Amino acid sequence: MKSKIVKWLVGTLAVIGVLYIAARAFGPGILERQLNRIVDNRPFTISTEAEELHRSLRIMDWHADTLLWNRSLLERADRGHVDVPRLQDGNMALQMFTTVTKTPRNMNVHANEADSDNITLVSYLQGWPSATHSSLLARALYQAGKLDDFIQESEGSLMWVRSQAELKAFLAAHQSGASPKPIAALLGTEGAHPLEGDIANVDKMFEAGFRMVGLTHFFDNELGGSLHGVSKAGLTDFGKQVVRRLDELEIIIDLAHASEQSARDALAITSRGVVVSHTGFRGACDTERNFSDDLMKEIAAKGGLIAVGYWETAVCGTAPQDIAKAIAYGIDLVGADHVALGSDWDGAVTAMPSDHMPAITAALLDLGVSTDDIRQVMGESSINFLHAWLPE
Template identity: 55%
Template sequence: MIGLFFALAPRMVEEGMNRVLPHEPVTLSAAAAALHADLIVGDLHADSLLWRRDLHKRSNRGHVDLPRLREGNVALQVFTAVTRTPAGQNYEANASDARDNITLLAMAQRWPPRTWDSLAERALHQAAKLRRFAAKKPESLRILRHGDDVPELLAARRDGAKTLGALLGIEGAHALDGKLANIQRLYEAGYRMIGLHHFFDNELGGSLHGTGGHGLTDFGRQVVERLDALSIIIDVAHSSPESVRDVLALTKRPVVVSHTGFRGVCDTPRNLDDELMQAIASRGGLIGVGYWAAAVCDVSAAGVVAAIRYGVDLVGADHVALGSDYDGATTVPFDTAELAVLTDTMLREGMDEVTIRKVMGGNVARFLAEHLPPAPR
């Protein structure tokens, strides 16, 4: 019975949480198919490392694996480590001391015992998983660590390589276990984007879904300063408005909102208000539009494109990107193999090619090339 639990429980949990809505096969116009094949496609957020799957194999569950990424012509994918989520998880308010969902999942998936009571070890374990995938087939997967890695990867893809550029991110800096020194450990493990919060207030300050709504603590300010010093990209996707304002006041570097929607088109507690989104963009930031209900309200290709169009009109085409939240306990209208449906929908709705190229991945490529740490000399 115990063996059956370990064999079946993780699969059953994922099948129930990472769903694709039933739909007819995607039919593309010839113009959309040709354009999509020529795009740089990039996505700022997927939680695929949380689940027990070999990303080199095409799966019939979840949203992302390397075969489907190749089918979707994805060049750049941020893989984000989830280390803790609260029981009763919701977008309105979660207690910081709520029972953690990930502990039982880690045990069921046979993660090492050191991960059972350390969030930092959970992040390090997920980074090691991605490194093993890259070592197994380096022609298929390259982990991006420095700004120069991005143009090198894209040049290789122009010459016919099918290599995916993968960036490691963290969803919530509670993964530091309250220790500033763990930033260096995570950096050395390959992490280059760190979200300050997830679904609850933590040692750094207030979450968008916490109970206090407060800004950064002294520890949070120290973390922001250390991330800046290492050129680690800061993600404020789940940070409270006050925390976001504090970050913008502290850092001169642009930040990202890796997976979100816009309040003006989808007024839910998951989305920051439009004025704050404009402030993020005015500092050179990048905003990734998600595909699930709380982000875009209308869970369809047309709904996602409506959110993208709204964002382009609000903050400018240079500041909008894709931020799927694939494999993040979301129900979506298409998986990563079907991303060309966005290109097709944008073309059908009259969006110009320059804007499509930027939103679908050009902005992600530019941002990472400019703001990842420089390569050591």
């Protein structure tokens, strides 16, 4: 009897081991293919004028969650939206990579409680270090370390931009005639809950390379209310303290996902331009994901930048023409100097991938947007913003 129990236990453990190995080997790819679906708009109809214009642009995108996933940024992938080869194919110049550390179950744009978390399972499934299973700060720092590793391994195809000096060095390298052109990597976080309620952690994140911090994500946190949380409240005292420390360190504040009251509270405190890193305009796409047009005008009036996303609830569509219409609406509302690109690539959305960028340029031309305005929204407004607000 005892030997049968032992055999049963050994057999059970063997099955569990095989299932674990299979989950680790195939689970991340299966999960990402389900969540980061690709909209394939090929074949594109792109005029010679659009192609020539696109190749002359310096393009920046303000939001990609690629660091969350278990694949190399340096290798062309058959899943997701972003890797360096596809960024280069799309003539991208600068990419803000954002870290995701917590998302609620049954995530929606209406109201989410803060008492559940999907990323714990992701951390186990992808074999992250044990510290990341329970610490949101450890998750943010781990993803920051992944980006630094990719940059060091890239042999110059991926370059850090954390300061004015690094921005200047990147722009010189990008314009040097090298082929393929290098890509600038900036680092932000999707919500400030990795601070874990401790103001000293702002400095730790700065030291790890973070130069943009979102205040909230899909749930209310220690800083204040989320646009998709339960309270819709403004900033807490801790949130206001964080905003002041971000200003002191010259870290860009990202208002994407903040409640409208939290956004207005932040605008009242900060002396710097802010970013809405991935969004749409309520007047163009009336969903709960987007701020009101009046708030967008307040953000622009303080020198802010509004980055248009590529997915359904941001722009009411996923085609290049839908993205272009939202951009054109934003230009009319706040001016091209305050409009940019914020794809939300690899952020559990269905969207066009990074190598399809010429289709947006073509769609903007088809709408009659001027080449000067296209040049601004595709990248120059973002580069000017970085010149103004990155740390010296």
